[in-house]
Every structure is written in structure tokens, then in C-alpha cells.
Amino acid sequence: MADIDKDNVVDQEEVLHPKMVTVEIAGKKHQVPEGITMLKALWYTGQEVIRGVGCLGGFCGACATYYRTKDDPKVKTCLACQTSVHDGMSFSMMPPFPARKATYDLAVLTDPKQDLFNLYPEAPLCRNCNACTEACPQKIDVREGVWRAVFGDFKAVSEMFMDCVMCGMCAPVCIADIAPSLVAVYASRAQGVHFTEKPSRLAHRIKEIEDGRFADEWNRVLAMNEQELTKACAELK
Amino acid sequence: MDIHKLQEIVHKTRDARRKQTMPKLSTAERDELIKKYHPDFRENAYRPIKFGPNEGEKTVRELAALLEGDSPVPADLDLTPTHTCDVLVVGGGGAGCAAALHAHAQGASVLFATKLRLGDSNTVMAQGGIQISVAAEDSPVTHFLDTLKGGHMKNDHALLKVMVEEGPSVAQWLLDLGVLFDRDADGNLHVKKGGGSSKPRLLTCSDYTGLEIMRVLKDEVLNRKIRMLEFSAAVELLSDGQGRCTGAVLQDLDNKRFIVVAAKTVILATGGIGRLHIQGFPTSNHYGATGDGLTMAYRMGAKLMHIDTFQYHPSGAVYPEQLAGALVTEGIRSEGGHLVNAKGERFVNELDTRDVVSSSIIRECKEGRGIRTMAGRVGVWLDTPLLDAEQGPGTIEKHFPAMVMQYDRFGVDISKDPVLIYPTLHYQNGGVQIDTQGESGVKGLFVAGEASGGLHGRNRLMGNSLLDLMVYGKRSGLTAAARSKAEPQGKLTLDHLKRFREVARKHGASASVVSPMLFPAYAKKD
Numbered sequence: 001m002a003d004i005d006k007d008n009v010v011d012q013e014e015v016l017h018p019k020m021v022t023v024e025i026a027g028k029k030h031q032v033p034e035g036i037t038m039l040k041a042l043w044y045t046g047q048e049v050i051r052g053v054g055c056l057g058g059f060c061g062a063c064a065t066y067y068r069t070k071d072d073p074k075v076k077t078c079l080a081c082q083t084s085v086h087d088g089m090s091f092s093m094m095p096p097f098p099a100r101k102a103t104y105d106l107a108v109l110t111d112p113k114q115d116l117f118n119l120y121p122e123a124p125l126c127r128n129c130n131a132c133t134e135a136c137p138q139k140i141d142v143r144e145g146v147w148r149a150v151f152g153d154f155k156a157v158s159e160m161f162m163d164c165v166m167c168g169m170c171a172p173v174c175i176a177d178i179a180p181s182l183v184a185v186y187a188s189r190a191q192g193v194h195f196t197e198k199p200s201r202l203a204h205r206i207k208e209i210e211d212g213r214f215a216d217e218w219n220r221v222l223a224m225n226e227q228e229l230t231k232a233c234a235e236l237k
Numbered sequence: 238m239d240i241h242k243l244q245e246i247v248h249k250t251r252d253a254r255r256k257q258t259m260p261k262l263s264t265a266e267r268d269e270l271i272k273k274y275h276p277d278f279r280e281n282a283y284r285p286i287k288f289g290p291n292e293g294e295k296t297v298r299e300l301a302a303l304l305e306g307d308s309p310v311p312a313d314l315d316l317t318p319t320h321t322c323d324v325l326v327v328g329g330g331g332a333g334c335a336a337a338l339h340a341h342a343q344g345a346s347v348l349f350a351t352k353l354r355l356g357d358s359n360t361v362m363a364q365g366g367i368q369i370s371v372a373a374e375d376s377p378v379t380h381f382l383d384t385l386k387g388g389h390m391k392n393d394h395a396l397l398k399v400m401v402e403e404g405p406s407v408a409q410w411l412l413d414l415g416v417l418f419d420r421d422a423d424g425n426l427h428v429k430k431g432g433g434s435s436k437p438r439l440l441t442c443s444d445y446t447g448l449e450i451m452r453v454l455k456d457e458v459l460n461r462k463i464r465m466l467e468f469s470a471a472v473e474l475l476s477d478g479q480g481r482c483t484g485a486v487l488q489d490l491d492n493k494r495f496i497v498v499a500a501k502t503v504i505l506a507t508g509g510i511g512r513l514h515i516q517g518f519p520t521s522n523h524y525g526a527t528g529d530g531l532t533m534a535y536r537m538g539a540k541l542m543h544i545d546t547f548q549y550h551p552s553g554a555v556y557p558e559q560l561a562g563a564l565v566t567e568g569i570r571s572e573g574g575h576l577v578n579a580k581g582e583r584f585v586n587e588l589d590t591r592d593v594v595s596s597s598i599i600r601e602c603k604e605g606r607g608i609r610t611m612a613g614r615v616g617v618w619l620d621t622p623l624l625d626a627e628q629g630p631g632t633i634e635k636h637f638p639a640m641v642m643q644y645d646r647f648g649v650d651i652s653k654d655p656v657l658i659y660p661t662l663h664y665q666n667g668g669v670q671i672d673t674q675g676e677s678g679v680k681g682l683f684v685a686g687e688a689s690g691g692l693h694g695r696n697r698l699m700g701n702s703l704l705d706l707m708v709y710g711k712r713s714g715l716t717a718a719a720r721s722k723a724e725p726q727g728k729l730t731l732d733h734l735k736r737f738r739e740v741a742r743k744h745g746a747s748a749s750v751v752s753p754m755l756f757p758a759y760a761k762k763d
Contacts, residue, residue, distance in 0.1 A: 005605040005615075008579045010240045010556055010657070015611035037559050043759040050468065050490050050756070054357035055523040057563050058643055059448050062357055082646050084559055103460045106415060138642070158417055162445055163638060166356075166452060185456050189415030192453075196417065197424035202371050205405045209377065217378045218398070226390065233386035234264055236379070236435040 021087035038065060038080035038091055052093040058082040061167030064137070067091035077137045077169045099171040099179035102186070112190035113152040120183050124150045125176040132170035132180050138163045142170045142180045149187040154195060158188035240556065240654075243579075243608060247618045247655045250581035251626065259586040267593050274596040274603070276660075277546050277695075282516045288744045289737070290540040290678070299513040300544060303528060304535050305741060306752030308734055310473040310486050310495065316729040318484065318499035322348040322464070323721035324714070325485055325500035327471040327530070330358025331447070331703065332686025333506035334454035335710025336717070337463050340504075343718035347463050348498060350487050352470035352525055352755060356455045359508055359523050359687070360706060363447025364566035364639060365431060366439035367707070368700035369404035372428050375436040377401040384701060387433040387590045388666075388694020391543065396692040399673050400701070400708045407707040408440060416453050417442055431699040432567055433590035439700045444566050444639045447703065469496060470755050471529065473734060474503060474537045474682065477727030482537060482682035484729055490755075499729055501721035502681050504713045505530035506706075509665035509687040510547075512757040518662040519562025521550055529753035530688035534669045536737045539677040542690040543667025548697055551576075551594040553661020555616035557647045562661045566640055567591075567699050569619060573627055577618040577655070578606040584617075592696045595660040608657055616659035621651040664702065666693050675713030681720070681727075683713035 014035045021034040023041060032041040039056070042049050054062030063080035070088025080093060102119035109115050116123060123146060132142035140163055148156045161184040171179040208214065224232060262270065272278050283295045287305055296304070324340040326333050329351030337349045351357070370380040380401040385392050408426065412418070418440045419427040428437040442449035458465070468490040475484035475497070482503050487496040507530030511522025520526070531541060552567065554560035570576070570587040576594070578584055578601045585597035598617050601607055607615040624632045633652040634641055644651045668690030675683045686706045693701060 005579070005607060005609065007238070008243055008608040009238060010243060010608060010610045011238060012556075012558065012611040014558065035559070040759075044761050046761050048756075048760045050353070053524045054353055055359070055362050057362045057521065057523070058646075059362045059445075059639070060354075060357050060523070062354060082559075082643065084647070101459055103462065105460065107413070162417075162443060162449065163642070164452070165448065166455075185452055188417065189453055189456065192415030192417045193413065196412075197420070199371075199412070199420070199425045201373065201425045202405055202408055202412075205371050206409060209402055209405060214376055214378055217376065221378055221381065222394065222398075229382075229385065230264070230390060233382050233390070236382055236386060 021085065023085050024090035026092045032085060034086060035084045038083050038085055039063060041085050052080065056081045059165055061165035064094040064167035064169050065091050066094060077135050079137050079167065094169060097168055097172045099168060099182060101179070101182050104186070106189055106193045109190070112194050113154065116149060116186065119186065120178070122176055122178050123183050126178060127176055129175060131173035135169045135173045137167060137169060138165060140164060145184055146178060146180050149183050154187040154191040157184055158191040161188055244618070244655055246579070246581040247577050247620055250577065251620065251623060254575055254577070254583055255627070257583060259583055261586045261589060262593065270596045270600070271592055274599040275592055276516050276518070276549055279516065283545065287746065288740050289535055290538055291544070294545070296544045297515045299515050300510060300528060300531070302750050303532050303752040303754060305746045306532060306750035307738070307741065307748050308473045308536060309488070309751050310731065310734065312731060312735060314486065314495060314731065316475065316497050316731070318497045318729065320348055320496065321499045321726070322346045323501050324717045325350065325498050325503045326506060327485065327503065328506035328508060329353065329355045330506060330508055330686065331360030331450060331454065331706035332710040334458055335707050336504045336506055336685055336714035337458055338454065338461065339711045339714030340718040341461050341463050343715060345718035345721055348466065348500065349458065349463050350466040350469045350471060352468065352490065354467050355458060355465060356451050357523060357525065358451070359526060360447045360703070361451040362521070362523070362564065363703050364444040364564065365568055366429060366441035366446045366700045367703035368431060368434065368438045368698065369408045369440055369704060370401065370436070370438055371405060371408065371426050372437055375438055377404065379436055380404070380438060383434045384698050385694065387696050387698040389696060390694065392694035393691035395673050396671070400692060400704060403708045404704055407704065407711065411450065411707070414453050414457055416450055419443065429571055430588070431571055432588045432594065433698045444568055444637045450703065466496070470753070471533060472753060473731070474533050475729045475731065476537060476733045478730045478732040480538065481680040481727055483727035497729065499726055501724060501726055502683060502717035504683040504685060504717055505534060505669070505688050506685045506710065507688045511662050514757070515547060515662055518549065519553060520662040521553055521562060521564035522662070524756060527754040527756065528665070529755065530684060531668065532752040534677060534679070534682060534684060537679050537682060537733050539679045539682060540670045541668065542670045543695060544690065546666040546695045547662060548591055548664035548666055549595045549660035550663035551591055551598055551660055552619055552658040555614045555657040555659045556610050557649065558610070558612045559647055560643065561614060563643065564661065564663070565619060565656060565658050566637065568637060569621055569624065572624055572636065574623055575620040577620055579608050580606055590696055591699065598660055602659065610657070614659065616657040618655040619658045620655045622653055622655060625652050664697055666695055666697055667691070673712070674716040675709045676716065683717050685709040685713040
């Protein structure tokens with residue numbers, strides 16, 4: 001038995017050939033182990049991170065980061081908790097960007113597709129530069145999404161932006177001052193509130209509960225002693 | 238060995254495994270397996286708490302130390318309030334947002350404080366879905382029994398009944414806010430089957446259920462212009478000297494200054510403890526999951542319950558090292574993914590409860606049927622390519638976009654390659670004892686979500702956490718708002734802290750442990 005365990009060892013480059021690499025963090029050079037995530041590199045260099053760390057799972061968008069690889073002029077974007085460091089890399093976390101969020105009460109809007117132009121009048125001013133799409137670490141076609149929103153295809157927006165972690169990296173690059181992730185949240189929510197079928201079975205279940213349709217079953221179950229309850233649970237298939 | 242070589246056995250045995258059905262264990266077999274392998278039963282990881290409301294009861298050493306720890310607040314702090322409100326909500330995740338929105342809707346003046354940003358939480362990472370009994374063949378009573386069975390019959394019946402009964406109306410609330418749950422062709426809510434549940438009951442937004450809910454709730458909190466203090470961590474509660482909670486001391490993390498908040502009611506929605514890395518486990522939790530609410534409520538005199546039991550999610554990533562501890566959604570197993578040991582065998586019914594599946598994985602690894610990594614981790618295979626084999630190419634990509642992207646960033650294609658997994662510290666089953674309104678044993682102090690205890694018994698079922706957050710967020714928000722209309726602001730004292738310090742001194746507690754911890758100490762010091 002133990003032999004199986006011994007033979008089943010996964011090769012790991014960082015263990016086979018451990019290597020320290022030089023990276024530039026916020027303009028300062030540091031030596032860190034190759035392949036660790038950017039956030040771990042920050043910790044490795046002794047830095048406490050509070051602004052710029054959240055879920056550590058790639059879902060919250062707190063660690064939006066700009067980076068460049070060795071000798072490449074192109075500045076790219078990523079989530080620091082989900083990106084490995086390599087020799088010659090430079091990176092800086094994105095500071096919070098003061099994009100304007102419109103406020104609204106979705107329930108009272110009567111024409112949400114038209115209201116988009118009051119809430120976000122800059123949305124139709126997109127000049128098609130595509131910088132937002134290139135800036136998205138979630139690979140969303142952001143530019144297309146903005147146009148879909150403007151043309152009222154909120155359903156497409158909601159599907160395209162399901163991956164959006166609201167990191168906001170699409171906003172600082174926009175020459176028309178659009179904050180696409182905020183436009184998308186508005187369009188997605190409007191899609192849900194105004195343009196999506198009401199699920200009849202849910203309404204039925206809520207009514208059943210209100211009408212006490214499960215009262216007898218509840219009385220039966222809540223009157224059971226521990227033994228009877230255990231038996232009832234064991235019978236669930 | 239190259240990982241692709243090691244994976245061959247999974248590909249080779251796939252067809253044979255597809256014909257196999259894994260029996261579910263009997264209650265006696267489950268109990269035996271858990272007792273033998275579940276981390277909750279490692280005696281030396283536990284010790285009795287020396288003093289306070291749970292004196293003499295056992296919990297993990299990491300938590301016991303924090304519960305007995307000292308407050309960072311000096312006894313002579315000037316308690317002139319910086320902010321005054323009806324309801325102070327602490328914690329910016331799902332439960333906090335729900336509480337803040339419902340309290341605000343009742344006309345209460347709400348102050349919403351969180352130590353990171355609004356929305357930074359575990360909620361945002363919830364992939365599996367939210368359990369709500371909407372299917373025709375299902376009922377709240379069946380949901381109740383499933384949850385009870387999963388919780389080893391230790392769940393608080395009253396708390397549980399409220400949760401399952403209010404589920405459908407909570408689904409309606411979320412729909413009314415614009416949450417886009419997956420639908421069937423006829424427009425009804427699509428339901429999936431979750432581990433430990435007898436009926437399909439999981440509502441999902443692909444594998445982004447938590448993210449979708451948080452995006453919507455955050456947006457709504459901002460629309461309602463609820464007063465918000467970000468990067469402001471609660472570090473101590475305030476009392477009127479007669480056992481009622483009357484506010485809290487926050488700490489502004491940018492300048493370390495204390496902020497005194499006078500509040501008629503306080504709702505702690507501070508989440509769990511994953512970042513304490515209990516028993517050395519990696520965790521799926523967010524950066525701030527350090528049990529802050531437990532320590533503050535404990536010093537105030539609130540009783541905790543079930544704090545000797547934690548959930549180790551069966552599928553935490555083991556390889557690549559950058560993802561260690563990160564969650565691999567249970568959805569993969571819900572849709573038929575097999576767990577496979579180094580010999581190419583299945584060893585458990587993959588849809589059994591989390592404690593059973595985790596225990597069986599630990600057993601396989603202990604008995605030498607695991608796969609090791611050079612970084613010192615061990616795990617078993619989760620056969621992800623099986624889903625495409627069973628349901629057609631593209632299934633994985635369509636149903637699990639978040640997981641595909643997570644692995645793709647490190648060059649792993651999960652539709653072609655199985656992944657290595659091992660249990661990861663995921664959830665605090667217990668917490669502060671509450672009643673059905675979310676109120677703790679301390680008057681005026683409410684607790685919602687993972688920080689509370691009793692509802693889930695000794696093992697939480699998949700999909701019940703998101704529901705817990707929404708139901709008890711709502712209940713605590715509504716009750717706190719109503720209470721704050723009926724009662725005046727009490728005086729602000731640290732009397733409870735003075736008493737706690739006296740008791741601690743008597744027990745020789747070490748003043749070197751300061752709690753709440755707020756963040757894990759990851760920054761390298763030398």
C-alpha cells in the first residue's frame with residue numbers, strides 16, 4: 001500500500017528547480033521565489049496588504065493589478081491572487097478609481113432601457129477603442145457589452161458579464177469616461193427585474209406556505225422524538 | 238512523476254467506473270468513518286476554554302486562545318461617540334448586506350462597517366448555489382429533514398424551521414432585486430441536486446451564485462445610500478453596564494484610530510474562522526475570516542455553541558501550489574464527477590454529506606492511496622473530464638466557467654485533466670447562539686450568518702449557507718430596526734470588558750494574545 005503512495009508524487013518545477021527571481025513591485029526591486037502569486041510575493045517581501053486583498057479566490061476584484069513581463073512594453077491587467085510571478089516582471093496594484101456610480105430604484109423605473117441614458121449619459125459615447133476589453137482580467141468582451149447595453153440587449157449584457165468581478169479595471173482606460181462594469185450591473189439587474197419571466201412554481205410554493213399547506217406535515221415531524229426523527233431522516237432517499 | 242503520467246490511471250479506469258454505483262453508507266458506517274478520520278475528532282487539536290460563558294467546553298486551540306485573548310481597546314478610552322445610529326451592522330458580506338438593506342427599508346438609520354471593502358467576504362465565492370425547496374416534489378419539511386440528517390440531528394429545530402420556510406420568499410426578494418438564477422425552459426427556477434440532499438433544491442447562477450448575489454446586494458446598498466465605513470474593523474462592543482449592547486468601538490485601519498459608535502442595536506455579520514488555519518489546514522476562506530465576531534460577543538457574555546465542529550470541504554485544490562486550499566466547487570460532484578484514488582478506484586458515494594466525503598478522502602490518503610505533491614501536499618483525483626464524457630463536450634466550460642478560468646490561469650485544462658483535491662477548511666458549523674430573531678444571549682446584540690451557531694448542527698449542507706445569510710440577515714435587520722424604534726440609546730461603557738479582564742487575570746490568561754485578530758500574519762517578518 002505504502003508503495004503506491006511513494007510512487008505517486010507529482011513533479012513540481014518550483015521544488016525540482018527552486019529559483020529566486022527579481023520582480024519590481026510598485027517601482028522597487030525585490031527577490032522572491034519564482035512562481036508564487038503576486039500577493040504572496042508582497043507578503044514575502046514583508047508588506048502588510050489591507051487595501052488590495054479580499055477573497056483570495058479570484059472572485060472579489062480587490063487585487064486588480066497592472067503588470068508587465070520582461071522586455072515587453074505592453075502593460076497588462078490581472079488579479080494578484082491568481083497570477084504567478086516570473087523573472088523581470090513589474091507590477092503595481094490599481095488604486096481605487098473614482099468612477100461615478102448612478103443611483104436608482106429599479107422597482108420604480110418604467111422604461112429601464114431608456115433610463116440608461118439618463119443614469120449613464122456617457123454610455124452611448126463609446127468610441128470603440130476596445131481598451132476596456134483589453135483591460136478585462138476576466139476576458140469579457142466589455143466593449144461589445146457596452147454597445148449591447150446601449151442598444152437595449154440587456155439579456156446579452158447579463159450573460160456576458162456573469163464573470164464580472166467588479167475589479168473596475170475597465171473604467172480608468174475609457175476615453176469616454178464610461179465605467180462599463182457599473183453599466184453592466186445596471187443592465188443585468190434591470191434584465192432580472194423587468195424583462196425576465198416570473199417563475200410560477202415559486203409563487204405557488206410561497207402561497208402554499210402562506211396557506212399552511214404543510215402544517216400537518218410540520219405537526220407530525222415536530223412531534224417526533226429523537227428516535228423517530230432519526231428514522232424519518234434515514235428513510236430519505 | 239509528471240502529472241500527466243499520474244493522471245493516466247484516471248483516464249484508463251473512466252469507462253469501468255461509469256458503470257459502477259457507489260452505495261450510500263448506513264448511519265452506523267458514517268459515524269464510524271467520521272470518528273476515525275474527521276479532523277473534528279483529533280483530540281489533541283482541542284482544549285477546554287478556561288473561562289467565560291463557555292468555560293470548560295472544548296474547542297480548537299487556535300480559537301480558544303483568541304476567545305481568552307485581550308481587547309486592543311484601553312480601559313480609559315474616551316467613549317464620546319463619533320457616530321450615532323439605530324442599527325450598526327458589522328461585516329460586509331451577504332448577511333451584513335441583507336441585514337443593512339432590511340433595516341434601512343424599515344426606516345432605521347443604519348451604519349454599515351466592514352474591515353475590508355463592501356462585499357469582500359466568503360459569500361462572493363459561493364459557487365454551489367442556494368438551497369430553496371421550490372420543486373413540486375420537494376417541500377420545506379423535506380428540506381428540514383435533509384438538513385437535520387446532514388447536521389447529525391444536532392440542529393436547533395426552531396432556527397431550522399424558520400430558515401427552510403422563509404426560503405421561497407427570500408428567493409422572491411432576490412429575484413425582485415434582479416438576481417438572475419438559472420431557469421428551466423418553461424421559465425421556472427432550475428434546481429440542481431446537492432450533496433446530502435434527497436431532492437434537487439439548489440438554485441444557481443452557473444457557478445457564480447455568490448458573486449451574482451453580492452453584485453446585486455452591493456449595488457442596492459449603494460443605491461440606498463446607506464452610511465458606510467470601509468476599512469473600519471470592529472474591535473470591541475460597548476455595553477450599558479447592565480448587560481445590554483449599546484454600540485461598538487471600530488478601528489480605522491488607515492490611521493489605526495478608534496471610532497466610537499453609539500448604536501441602539503448591533504448586528505454582527507462577521508463570518509467564520511478559516512484564516513485561523515485550524516490544525517494547519519489550508520482554507521477556502523477570504524482574507525478576513527478570523528472569527529472577530531466570536532471573540533467580541535464572547536467578551537460581552539454571549540454564549541457560543543457547536544464551536545467544536547468545523548467543516549472541511551472535501552474538494553480544496555492541491556495542485557498547482559498557487560491554488561492550494563482554493564475551493565473546487567461541489568457542483569462537479571453534483572453533476573456526476575467521481576473521486577478516484579491512486580489505484581484508479583472510487584471509494585465513496587460522491588454525493589454523501591461533506592463530512593463523510595472529507596473523512597473518506599483523508600482515509601484514502603492516510604492508507605497510502607493518495608497522490609503526493611513535491612510541495613508536501615497529498616490528495617485524490619476529482620475526475621472532471623468525466624462530465625464532458627457523460628454529458629457531451631463543452632459541459633464543463635458551460636456549467637463551470639469560474640473554475641475553468643481559475644485553473645486555466647495556471648495552464649490546467651480541467652475538461653481534459655482531472656484535478657487533485659484534499660479537504661480544505663471551509664466553514665464554522667457553530668457560532669454565537671441566537672434565537673429565531675437572530676438575537677444572541679446579550680440583549681441588543683444580533684448575530685447573522687456564519688458567525689451564528691445552532692442552525693446547521695454539526696455539519697452544514699451544501700447551499701444552506703447562502704440561505705442562512707439571507708434569512709437571518711433579514712430577520713436580524715427587521716428585529717433590530719423595530720427594537721431601535723421602541724428603545725432609547727443606552728449609555729456607553731466598557732464595564733463588560735473590565736469584568737472580562739479581571740476574570741482573565743484570575744485565570745492567568747496571556748495578555749500577549751490580542752483579539753480580534755482581524756487578519757492572518759502572512760507578511761514575512763525577517
